[in-house]
Amino acid sequence: MSAKQPPHRRCRNNSNVLELLHPGTFVTIDNHPNDLPPFQVIECRGGICLVRQQSWGQHVQWEVDHRRLRSA
Secondary structure, X not given: OOOOOOHHHOOOOHHHOOOOOOOOOEEEEOOOOOOOOOEXXXXXXXXXXXXXXXXXXXXXXXXXXXXXXXXX
């Protein structure tokens, strides 16, 4: 058995690689407007991340698919 992956399983770009987003990390979302501040990650679990804007307060959160987020 070869240590190399078969060609059909190789990742040729970063679209299949998910960043590790720790709580407190600031992120942007797909098509993030330039005038919108980055979101802060509260928690990521099971492919879903809870994020918030600092101006929203501690109890207002938004659930976003992990694949849509990038480190700011």
